[in-house]
Amino acid sequence: MSWSLPVIILAAAAVSDVWRVLGALVSARIDENSTAFRLVRCIATALIAAILARLVLYPTGLLSEIPASLRVGSMAAGFAAYWFAGRSMVLGTLVCEALLVVGVWWLG
Amino acid sequence: MQPSIPWRALRATLSLPGLVLAGSMVGFGGFAHDAGWTFLDVALATSLIWALPAQVILIGSLASGAGIAATLAVVSISSIRLLPMVCSLLPQLRREGTRLLTLVAASHYVAQTVWILGLLNLEKIEREERMAFFFWMANLTVLLSLASCFAGYQLSGQLPRPFAVALLMLTPISFLLSTAKTATRFDTGLAFALGLALLPIAHAVAPLVGLGTWDLLITGLIAGSLAFTAGHLSERRAS
Numbered sequence: 001m002s003w004s005l006p007v008i009i010l011a012a013a014a015v016s017d018v019w020r021v022l023g024a025l026v027s028a029r030i031d032e033n034s035t036a037f038r039l040v041r042c043i044a045t046a047l048i049a050a051i052l053a054r055l056v057l058y059p060t061g062l063l064s065e066i067p068a069s070l071r072v073g074s075m076a077a078g079f080a081a082y083w084f085a086g087r088s089m090v091l092g093t094l095v096c097e098a099l100l101v102v103g104v105w106w107l108g
Numbered sequence: 109m110q111p112s113i114p115w116r117a118l119r120a121t122l123s124l125p126g127l128v129l130a131g132s133m134v135g136f137g138g139f140a141h142d143a144g145w146t147f148l149d150v151a152l153a154t155s156l157i158w159a160l161p162a163q164v165i166l167i168g169s170l171a172s173g174a175g176i177a178a179t180l181a182v183v184s185i186s187s188i189r190l191l192p193m194v195c196s197l198l199p200q201l202r203r204e205g206t207r208l209l210t211l212v213a214a215s216h217y218v219a220q221t222v223w224i225l226g227l228l229n230l231e232k233i234e235r236e237e238r239m240a241f242f243f244w245m246a247n248l249t250v251l252l253s254l255a256s257c258f259a260g261y262q263l264s265g266q267l268p269r270p271f272a273v274a275l276l277m278l279t280p281i282s283f284l285l286s287t288a289k290t291a292t293r294f295d296t297g298l299a300f301a302l303g304l305a306l307l308p309i310a311h312a313v314a315p316l317v318g319l320g321t322w323d324l325l326i327t328g329l330i331a332g333s334l335a336f337t338a339g340h341l342s343e344r345r346a347s
Binding site (some may be wrong): 003005006008009010011012013015016017018019020021022023024025026028030035037038039040041042043044045046047048049051052053054055056057058059060061062063066071075078079081082087089092093096097100101102103104105 | 116128131142143145148149152153156157158159161162163164165166168169170172176179180182183184185186187188189190191192193194195198199208211212214216217218269270271272273274276277278279280281282283284285286287288289292295296299300301302303306307308310311323324325327328329330331332333335336339340
């Protein structure tokens with residue numbers, strides 16, 4: 001890898017901003033509910049699911065040192081809490097994090 | 109008398125979506141620290157890329173040894189979703205004589221949270237003042253995010269282990285819950301579920317066919333297209 005990290009970050013910013021600039025150029029002439037944009041939205045949503053699944057299932061760094069069952073279990077518990085508390089993001093996050101802290105502390 | 113524009117922008121930034129973003133940015137700061145980034149890298153990524161999924165992909169892909177081409181490809185594809193967001197927000201900002209350069213500058217700030225804050229607040233602002241309001245609100249949101257990244261970055265090295273782990277988990281749990289909250293249509297909800305289910309399969313299979321580090325892209329394209337097709341077919345049947 002011969003690129004330095006700041007250069008890679010600049011490149012990543014450029015390949016993201018391309019879509020925004022394109023949006024600004026065509027914004028007057030495009031229907032945001034068109035079929036093509038629905039496909040874009042589906043792929044973007046699936047990509048976010050894929051990122052979070054990879055972060056939880058195949059982490060690097062400190063997260064990789066704790067058992068997969070604890071990572072997946074705390075996420076599932078957080079989601080269940082979110083769901084049954086009437087889609088409360090705050091409660092879901094708190095339950096996930098609390099379970100994780102207790103679990104890691106318990107395992108030492 | 110109406111409160112001033114900067115004040116109204118600050119109030120918008122500090123509403124629930126802005127605070128949820130701040131929490132996610134604390135997690136991102138910790139994640140970047142754990143991956144060995146300097147804070148300058150973190151600040152560059154947050155202010156210039158300004159799209160958390162793209163930033164997380166960047167860190168995660170590089171950390172897992174993916175090449176630059178594969179990484180930039182996924183980053184860019186994760187950001188195509190910004191195009192329709194820009195398209196739906198800019199018409200609310202522009203008025204007679206707004207320069208294209210101003211619109212392009214405004215488009216740089218469009219990401220999930222700023223987009224939602226724009227949709228929630230712009231209607232209530234006089235059209236002549238909307239652009240000023242938007243730049244205040246967007247820049248304040250960037251500042252809040254940078255401060256949150258800094259907090260997460262600093263905390264990361266100093267927290268006891270259970271809390272350091274919890275800090276790193278903020279990114280995936282916030283992605284899980286915020287996407288569950290926004291993916292309410294049949295097709296996006298299905299795309300989300302399929303993305304979760306297919307990633308382990310793609311992760312296992314991709315290396316066997318020589319596409320080792322392309323698991324994210326493969327999952328996103330297949331799960332997204334399947335869900336889109338299923339949604340399209342079910343709508344055609346219903347009509």
